[in-house]
Amino acid sequence: MSQDALLLVEGLKVIFPTDAGIIKAVEGIDLAIHPGECLALVGESGCGKSVSSLAILGLLGTPPALVRAQTIRFDGQNLQALNEQQMAQIRGKDIAMIFQDALTALNPVMSIGRQLDEVFLKHCGMNKSQAKEASIEALRAVGVSSPAQRYRQFPHQLSGGMRQRVLIAMAFAASPKLIIADEPTTALDVTIQMQVLEELRAMQRKSGTALMLITHDLSVVNYLADRILVMYSGKIVETGPVKQILKRPAHPYTEGLLTSVPRLDTCNTRFYQIPDQVPNPMNKPSGCHFHPRCSYAGELCKQTMPSLRSLSPQREVRCHFPLQKGEGGDSQHA
Amino acid sequence: MRKGYVLERILYTVFIFFIVITLNFFIPRIGVEDPAERYYPPQGNLTDTEYSIIKQLTRKQYGFDVSGWQQYLRYLSQLSRGDLGTSLQAGSPKVSTLIAQRLPWTLVLSLSNMLISVTLGLLLGTSAAWNRGKFADRALMNASTVMTALPAFFLALVFSLYMGFEWGWFPAYTEPDMVASFDWSWRAIAQVARNAALPVISMSIGGVISYAQGTRNSVIAVSQEDFITTARAKGMSTRTVKYRHVLRNAMLPIVTSLGMSVSGLIGGSVVIEQIFNWNGMGTLFLTANNTNDYPLMMGIMLFLSSFALLANLMTDLLYSLLDPRVSAGGGRR
Secondary structure, three states: OOOOOOEEEEEEEEEEEEOOEEEEEEEEEEEEEOOOOEEEEEOOOOOOHHHHHHHHOOOOOOOOOEEEOOEEEEOOEEHHHOOHHHHHHHEOOOEEEEOOOHHHHOOOOOOHHHHHHHHHHHHOOOOHHHHHHHHHHHHHHOOOOOHHHHHHOOHHHOOHHHHHHHHHHHHHOOOOOEEEEEOOOOOOOHHHHHHHHHHHHHHHHHHOOEEEEEEOOHHHHHHHOOEEEEEEOOEEEEEEEHHHHHHOOOOHHHHHHHHOOOOOOOOOOOOOOOOOOOOOOOOOOOOOOOHHHOOOOOHHHHHOOOOOEEEEOOEEEOOOOOOOOOOOHHHOOO | OHHHHHHHHHHHHHHHHHHHHHHHHHHHHHHOOOHHHHHOOOOOOOOHHHHHHHHHHHHHHHOOOOOHHHHHHHHHHHHHOOOOOEOOOOOOOEHHHHHHHHHHHHHHHHHHHHHHHHHHHHHHHHHHHHOOOOHHHHHHHHHHHHHHOOOHHHHHHHHHHHHHHHOOOOOOOOOOHHHHOOOOOHHHHHHHHHHHHHHHHHHHHHHHHHHHHHHHHHHHHHHOOHHHHHHHHOOOOHHHHHHHHHHHHHHHHHHHHHHHHHHOOOOOOHHHHHHOOOOOHHHHHHHHHHOOOHHHHHHHHHHHHHHHHHHHHHHHHHHHHHOHHHHOOOOOO
């Protein structure tokens, strides 16, 4: 992977040893995010996408989790070598997070103003009155109406969309280089989703912040992301530029995800769904984890896990029988 | 919004208080016979005229000379003047005087108990939560399982027997001159402390355990909330996260149980006072009960329930200060 990446992760593994068995949540993923870029991590619930992001920021409780990686490098710094105090200096300042459910992600007994202030006080060397001014300005920037009033209010007094905007304001507060947004619009009404996405994109464009978007919603991916990384059962199954993948998916799982997006322009009476469910993380299938649900699977898929092979300089896929032919002839049957 | 909430709570308390007064008036009258019959059963050496005069006088003395409705109104007007009535004890002391004499002694026990329970409980509970699964945490949890099975009166008996009689560390029985000779001198204060030691220890062990357990569970539950991850993702230091974000939220259920235990400050030590022969409200109440001194019983009941009501009001108001969601009544603004 390239050297100029803002965030470079290689061989990230997260396992949870439990009494019932070992849960392999993430089984060695590589990813790179470049400055200003938006990378989407896509997959069903339980595929390991949220766990990966929390592991990168050191926010997973260890124990219960065990995190291993060859490299987690951010902006030239080895994040694995930092202690909790040094990590706290990076969190919120260089890498910020936006969480899914803004009601539970905000402290119910603190005014949203004070919660915003905390970021400015901690990372921007401001005093209290400067922080208050900055917070109100930040609320205004994400389209919160009458920000000076909202500043004094508590999370339960705001609507869902407002709360999500507050989280966005909080994430952008210290002008971080990277924002990890974990399902930023999943908890919102469809109409509000679009407004919040627009806000998020506008903020990202304006500040040039890189965005790691974690979602299962391909319309959100299509709207925001430059590159896509599809995860299945703790492994990356396909990666490449959004436009190419959404148009011509190479992995049967990606195709399944795309087919299950409901469409208005066809007259199908039933929604398509990928048969069966994500495998039990304690008892994953042999060979390719996806083979029990895959209509293209052959004997080879049951026995050996395919490796991640490149289809083109920008695209990689983990499949014995990819749906797209690669440009380079040698990548076909490695 | 907040002013409305305060007013609502106060009006509610006043309403309940009125109901309490009414019940307090009627309940003792359900079982009570004619006081004249009770205290002066027919005796052979009195003429009928003498006997009926005595009965009339007795009824008048106890306020039974008018109808129940008038008695109720009389009771209300008497209360409105701050008069809790007159005890049937020899010398007819005022109920309020008796309570005022005993209350401080009960508060010595119950306030020390509460102070110890809350402080030690919070300290132990939070440190157990922050060392979850480690030795200290497991030790506390195991100890609490054992200790919750042992009631305070049992501990009191054991302590009185061993630390009191057997080893003589503390008085096993309240020294008789403690109340009479109390004069705020250091010597007298030390004597009270010495005498209060065993009752307070036996009362507070259960309190410490239950506060510690409650705090531990509450802190652990809050630590797993999403907003704690948010706070950490903002780069807040471990210390800030613990004290500013976790503890304040974890305190909410503790405030409730604190408020509930405040209402038990006065009436909660009846049995313990008996065991150590401590001269407090508990002994006063038992005496009133055993001698059918119903004005005194009514007075104590009313005092206890008003105290509990006030404590509840305070808890509600304090809770709304700590948790803005409470006073908002669920509405969005």
